[in-house]
Amino acid sequence: MLKGSSFEQYSDDTAWHNLFRTQVVERVNELLFKPLFDETMGAPNASTRTLIGMFALKEGFGWSDNELFEQCRFNLLARCALGLFNINDSLPAQSTYYLFRKRIHEYQKQNNIDIIEQVFQQITSGQALDYQVSGRSIRMDSKLIGSNIAWCTRYEIVHDTLGLFCNALKDSTYKKLKIKLRSQIKEIIETESRKIVYRLNREEVQRKLQSLGLLIYKLLSIVKEKDNPYYKILMRVYQEQFSVNGYQVGLRPKEEIKSDSIQSPHDTDCAYRNKDGQQVKGYSANVTETCDKGKLNLIVDVQVSPANTPDVEFFQEAVSKTEQVLNHKPEDIHADGAFQSPENVQYCQNDEINHYFTGIQGVAGRYDLSISEDTLLVTDTLTGLILPVHKAKSGKWAIKNEQGQYRYFSQNEIKACQLRKQIAAMPIEKRNKRNNVEATIFQLSYFTRNNKTRYRGLFQTKMWAILRCIWINLKRIYAYVEPICQRTFKIRATMTKKSALCTNFADFYITNQIINLYYTFFDFFESYYFNIRFRKIYLL
Numbered sequence: 390m391l392k393g394s395s396f397e398q399y400s401d402d403t404a405w406h407n408l409f410r411t412q413v414v415e416r417v418n419e420l421l422f423k424p425l426f427d428e429t430m431g432a433p434n435a436s437t438r439t440l441i442g443m444f445a446l447k448e449g450f451g452w453s454d455n456e457l458f459e460q461c462r463f464n465l466l467a468r469c470a471l472g473l474f475n476i477n478d479s480l481p482a483q484s485t486y487y488l489f490r491k492r493i494h495e496y497q498k499q500n501n502i503d504i505i506e507q508v509f510q511q512i513t514s515g516q517a518l519d520y521q522v523s524g525r526s527i528r529m530d531s532k533l534i535g536s537n538i539a540w541c542t543r544y545e546i547v548h549d550t551l552g553l554f555c556n557a558l559k560d561s562t563y564k565k566l567k568i569k570l571r572s573q574i575k576e577i578i579e580t581e582s583r584k585i586v587y588r589l590n591r592e593e594v595q596r597k598l599q600s601l602g603l604l605i606y607k608l609l610s611i612v613k614e615k616d617n618p619y620y621k622i623l624m625r626v627y628q629e630q631f632s633v634n635g636y637q638v639g640l641r642p643k644e645e646i647k648s649d650s651i652q653s654p655h656d657t658d659c660a661y662r663n664k665d666g667q668q669v670k671g672y673s674a675n676v677t678e679t680c681d682k683g684k685l686n687l688i689v690d691v692q693v694s695p696a697n698t699p700d701v702e703f704f705q706e707a708v709s710k711t712e713q714v715l716n717h718k719p720e721d722i723h724a725d726g727a728f729q730s731p732e733n734v735q736y737c738q739n740d741e742i743n744h745y746f747t748g749i750q751g752v753a754g755r756y757d758l759s760i761s762e763d764t765l766l767v768t769d770t771l772t773g774l775i776l777p778v779h780k781a782k783s784g785k786w787a788i789k790n791e792q793g794q795y796r797y798f799s800q801n802e803i804k805a806c807q808l809r810k811q812i813a814a815m816p817i818e819k820r821n822k823r824n825n826v827e828a829t830i831f832q833l834s835y836f837t838r839n840n841k842t843r844y845r846g847l848f849q850t851k852m853w854a855i856l857r858c859i860w861i862n863l864k865r866i867y868a869y870v871e872p873i874c875q876r877t878f879k880i881r882a883t884m885t886k887k888s889a890l891c892t893n894f895a896d897f898y899i900t901n902q903i904i905n906l907y908y909t910f911f912d913f914f915e916s917y918y919f920n921i922r923f924r925k926i927y928l929l
Contacts, residue, residue: 391465395919399465399466399469399919403867403870404466405466405470405863405864405867406466406467406469406470407469407470408863408866408867408870409442409445409446409470409863410442410469410470410471410472412512412515412516412519412863412866413441413442413445413512413859413863414438414439414441414442414470414471414472415438415472416511416512416515416516417437417438417441417442417508417511417512418508418511419436419437419438421504421507421508421511422437422493422504424496424500425489425492425493425496425504433485433489434481434482434485435481435482435485435489436472436481437489438472439471439472439473439480439481440481440485440486440489441508442470442471442472443457443461443471443481443486444490444852444856445856445859445860446460446461446467446470446471447856448836448853448856448857448860449856449857449859449860449863451835451836454483454486458480458483460920461473461480462480463920463921464919464920464921465919465920465921466919466920468480493505493852494848494849497848498848503848503851505851505852505855505856506691506851506855509691509855509858509859510710510713510714512859512862513687513688513689513714513859513862514713514714514715514716516687516862516866517687517689517714517715520685520866520869521684521685522679522681522684522685522686522687522715523679523681523684524679524681524689524711524714524715524717524719525681525719525720525721526679526680526681526719526720526721526722526723526822527677527678527679527680527689527708527711527719527721527722527723528677528678528680528722528723528724528822528823528825528826529675529676529677529678529690529703529704529707529722529723529724529728529826530675530676530724530725530823530826530827530829530830531673531674531675531676531700531703531727531830532673532674532676532830532833532834533662533664533667533669533671533672533673533696533840534669534671534672534673534674534693534834534837534840534841534842534850534854535669535670535671535837535839535840535841535842536652536653536656536659536670536671536672536841536842536844536845536846536850537656537841537842537843537844537845538652538653538655538656538659538670538845539653540670541582541652541653542586543598543630543643543646544582544585544586544594544597544598544601545582545583545586546626546630546651546652546653546654547598547601547602547605547626547630548577548582548585548601549582549653549654550619550622550623550626550651550654551577551601551604551605551608551623552577552578552582553619553622553654554608554617554619554620554622554623555574555577555578555608556578557617557618557619558574558612558616558617559616559617562611562612562616562617565611566611570604570607570608573604577601577604585597595640598630598640599638599639599640602627602630602631602638602639602640603638605623605626605627605631606627606631606633606638608623609623609624609627619654622651622654622657625651625657626651626654629641629646629647629650629651630646630650648660648661648662648696648697649661649695649697652670653670655845656845656846658672658695658846658847658848659671659672659695659696659845659847660672660695660696660697660698661696661697662696662697669696669840670696671696671841671842671850672693672694672695672696672847672850672851673693673694673695673696673697673698673700673703674691674692674693674833674850674854675690675691675692675693675694675700675703675707676688676690676691676826676829676830676833676854676858677689677690677691677707677708677710677711678826678829679715680723680822680825680826685865685866685869686865687862687865687866688829688858688861688862689710689711689714689715690706690707690710690711690714691851691854691855691858692706692707692851693847693850693851693854694847695847699727700725700727700728701727701728701729701730701732701733703728704724704728704730704733704736705732705733705736708722708736708740708742718740718742719742720742720743721742721743721744721745722737722742722743722744722745723745723747723819723822723823723826724744724745724746724747724823725746725747725748725823726746726747726748726749726750726812727748727750728746729746729748729749729750729808730750731801745815745819745820745822745823746812747812747815747820747823748812749805749808749809749812751805753809754802754806755769755770755771756768756769756770756776756788756796756798756806757770757806758798758802758803758806758807759806759807759810760803760807764778765778765786765798765803766778767786767788767798776788776789777789781795781797783797785797785798785799786798786803829861832857832861833854833857833858833861
């Protein structure tokens with residue numbers, strides 16, 4: 390039914406919606422989802438390709454679930470992207486959409502197999518093969534992502550977990566409890582933890598927390614695990630926050646609480662981390678991408694772990710999964726100092742991979758160390774003096790410091806000093822090659838609010854990160870192939886050239902305003918042509 394330029398844009402193979410269908414939806418292997426459906430239940434009542442495409446569109450555009458279904462019902466481009474070419478082609482029901490997501494989660498939890506990650510690897514591998522992505526050079530970086538939970542104090546964590554446990558008590562179990570325990574449970578359920586924290590001072594909160602520990606001890610000894618879904622969570626909170634000495638339940642010192650302790654009963658997977666003053670209760674997302682000059686570069690690996698996971702633990706797995714996607718090992722790896730460790734350096738040397746770390750963990754020492762003709766030269770960087778050195782019986786080198794005490798240098802310290810010198814002498818083009826990955830990190834977290842996702846739990850957060858990376862790869866392919874409309878490309882090139890030739894700020898500002906105005910009109914007409922609901926509202 391479309392005519393003229395509308396039909397040309399709709400049927401253009403290089404348009405985003407057609408690229409999304411051919412490069413994402415059609416690459417999904419539906420056999421991967423076969424274990425989710427047994428023989429008695431039968432096949433799903435909707436295409437799993439369509440459902441995965443809806444997942445990716447939702448995270449790509451940052452839509453809510455309601456916006457996703459509205460766009461997929463009335464936006465012709467979104468429907469075409471999913472392979473729904475006819476206006477009467479049915480869209481999967483919302484119940485099917487949510488049940489499919491739930492089954493993926495349960496399968497991953499039971500079998501420790503992430504199907505969404507397998508889909509991402511398969512899609513990316515096909516894209517890399519089609520567009521001849523080299524992948525000889527890769528780079529990686531990580532970012533802390535907050536979980537969609539409130540920032541809870543220690544008391545609030547214990548109180549809210551206990552409240553969920555008490556709400557889930559069966560009536561038969563509740564009636565067996567003593568009257569005093571019932572009144573305590575009723576007070577927990579009816580009182581908000583935040584109000585108690587605001588109302589009481591620190592000493593009163595500590596006493597209140599102590600009494601909660603005793604109440605939890607009594608309930609856990611009475612209620613059985615099979616009778617309450619929050620039994621394990623409450624047990625974990627109790628073990629992390631309290632200690633038992635004989636018959637006395639005591640509050641653990643704050644210093645003994647680990648970073649991987651429960652931060653909220655609504656998200657038991659997330660962890661706490663303070664990174665350079667940035668305090669996060671959530672996860673750490675690590676992204677690995679190719680970085681070959683003059684070629685299409687794609688994200689080849691996404692990892693998500695609790696926030697207290699150090700970056701060095703992502704390194705080797707990222708390289709291994711990159712090899713699975715590209716079918717060959719990378720030759721160069723670019724990363725910052727957080728990924729540098731003796732184990733990772735040795736890993737690169739064993740596989741004959743050139744590693745370019747832009748830093749090294751820890752603070753540089755006061756003394757500059759260098760080996761010359763089997764002799765260690767020690768230079769005091771504060772005074773510039775070369776200090777006399779002798780070899781100790783232990784095999785270490787030693788000097789006398791200003792206080793007359795011996796200062797010993799191990800082989801690891803000498804190697805670390807030499808490594809710092811190599812990093813400082815690294816060519817600027819090698820050093821800057823890693824920096825561009827931060828643009829990818831920015832795009833990954835583009836739709837987060839206050840650096841928080843919309844999701845809770847490790848699985849949901851990782852699924853969000855993978856789907857965002859699928860969309861980022863699509864946009865890179867879209868920018869790599871021909872533009873949607875050659876006229877649009879020419880106008881953009883002309884206006885950009887005029888913008889570059891502006892001699893003052895006023896001309897530069899006006900020219901860029903014209904460019905923005907042009908894209909505003911372009912977005913308007915695209916919505917008018919292809920979004921049925923938008924056109925209806927406009928005509929009214």
